[in-house]
Amino acid sequence: MDRRHFIAGLAGGLTGLSMTGARSHAGDSLTLFIPSTLGSGWDRIGQAIAASLQETGIVAEPDFVYQTAGPVAGLVQFTDNYRGAGDTLMVCGLGMIGPTSIDRAHADILDLTPIASLTTEHVALAVSTDSTIFSLDELLAATRANPERIVYTGASVGGTGHLLVGMLGRHIGIPGRLLTYRGFTGGVGAANAVISGSATCLATGLSEMLPELGLGRLRPLAVTSPQRLPGVNIPTFAEQGLDIELSNWRAVVAPSGLTPAQKAWLCEAVDRMVVSGAWRSKLFQYNWTSFYLTGDAFAGFVRQEAERVRVLLRKLALT
Template sequence: MNKLLLAALVTGALSAPAFAADYTIMAPAGPGGGWDQTARTMQEAMQAEGISGNVQVTNVPGAGGTIGLAQFATQENGNPNALIVGGYVMVGAILTNMSPVTLEDVTPIARLTGEAVALVVPAASDIQSVDDLVAKLKENPGAVAWAGGSAGGVDHITAGLIAKAVDVDPTQVNYIAYSGGGEALAAILGGQVTVGLSGVSEFASQIEAGELRLLAVSTDTRVPGFDAPTLMEEGVDVAVQNWRMVAAAPGLSDEQKAAITADVKAMAESATWQSALATRGWVDTYLDGDAFAAQLEADKSATEAILKDIGLVQ
C-alpha cells in the first residue's frame, strides 16, 4: 500500500515546483461546492499562467462562510499571500448569524463571477408565468411554498424581495429551507413545493430536459442560453445577483493591495480562467477597485433591509 501511495505522491509532488509569491486560498466551504470550485479554478489558473508558482487551497466549511471568514481575518492579518473566496451568501450569513467578523475585517479585492437565481416550477404546475405566481401569492401568501437553500441565503432573500415588490408582507412568505440545491431540487421535482429558487446552473439540465419550467431569472439582464425573462421584464422590481469574490487579509498596505489586485486581474483575464468559466457555465462579472467597493456597500445595505423585512435580523 505504501508503495502505491508513494507513487501517487511522487507524481503529485513533481507537478508543483516551488516559486516565490505563493498564494494560499481559503475556500470557506466544504469540497465540491461553488466556493471550493472557484478557489480550485483560481489555483489552476494562477499556476498555469505563472502568476504564482504554488497555490494551496484550504477548506474551512460552515455557517455560510462566516466560520472561515472569522478564522481568516484573525489569523492572516497583514499576510499579503493569503486570499479568501466569498460571495453574496456571506453578506446575508454575517447578518443572520450575528457574526463578530464582517467583510469590513478583510480586504475585498474583486468580484469574479455572478449567477442569476432561477425561479422554477415543476413542468406539471398550473403556474405558467410570474404573473400567475404573483396572483397566487397575493391570494394567500402561505399557500405558496418556496423551496431554496438555507434561511437568510440568496434564495430566501430573492423570495422576500419578490413578495415585497408585489406588496405582500415578506414575513408571510412560506419559505422551506433545504440544505444545498440538490435536496431542494428533489422537493421541486417531487411536486411537494409550489416554486423553487436556486442558481440557474443547478437547474440547467432539468430545464433543458423540460422537467422544470423556468419562470424568470433574478438578474437585471437575461441569462444567455435560457429562454426566460428577467423579473424586471415581468413587472417585479427585483434584481439580485449571487456573486462570488476574492478578498485579501486585513492590515495590508496600499502597495500590497495593488499588487494582489494586479495578480487577480491577470488571473481573471487569463485564457485558463476564461475557458474554465465557459466549461463551468459561470458568467464573468469581474469588477475591482472603487466600483466593487461601492457595489459591495449597496448590496450590504439592501440585504440588511430585506432581512429585517423578512424578520431574520432585528
C-alpha cells in the same frame, strides 16, 4: 486540486489554524478558503479560480479549506484565524452579507482586505417539471392563497435567493418573514428538494440551475435580468409585470493585517488570472458575466452593497 481541508463546524475549526506571521508574499502557494460545501456556487468559482491560476502558471497547486457550516461561520473563522495570511483568499459575494447581518455576527466583510469582484449572474425561479404550477402568475397566486404551503428554497437564509423571495412577497403584499423559505448551505440540495417535491420553488443563480434545466428536471418561471438572456429562453420578471432585477456577484477577499507586499502579490495574481484564456473559458463554461473591480472601486462597491442589503432586509421584512 485535490488537497482539501474540511471544517465541519466553527468550534472544531478554530484550533491551531492561526496564520499570523505568514510570509510576506505567497510565491507559488495559495490557499482558497470556501465558506460553504463542495458543489456550492462558491466552491464552483473557487475551483475555477484554482484551475485558472494553475493553468497559467501563477500558482503551482492551490489548497482548499472548506467551512461547511456556511457563510456566517466561514466569515467568523476567516476573520479570527487568518489575520496576516498573505497566501490566502476567501471566496465570497452578495450571499454573505444578508446571512451575517441576520445572525448579527461579530465579523464583518468590510473589515477584511478587498481584492476583487470577479463575476455576476442573474437569479432565476424554477419549479419541478412535475409541478402543477406552470407560470409566475400561478406561483404568486398559490403563494398568496397559502403562503405557508408554498416552500421556497435556495442557499442560506438571507442570501440572494431569499432576497428574491422577499421581493416576491412584497409584490403580493405578504411580509417576507411570513413566507416559507428553506435554506441550504451553498444551495447544495435545494434543486433536489424541488425535484423530489419536498419544496415548491427554487430560487438560485442561473448557472447553478442550468444543468437541471438541461436535463428537463426543472421548469423555469422567471429570471431577474432586465432583458432575456442570449441562449436562455426564460421570461424576465419585468416582462411579466414585476419590477424585480437582482444580480448575484462573487468576489475574493484577503484577511486583515496584510503588509503592502502581501496585498500587492494577491492583487497581481488575480489581475493576471482574469486576463488569461483559462479564466475566459471558465466564464463561458458557467455562463458567468465578468464583473472585475479592484482596489478602491471594489472596496466602495462592497460598502454600498452591505448598506443596500441591510436596508433591503428590513424593507422585505426578512429580519
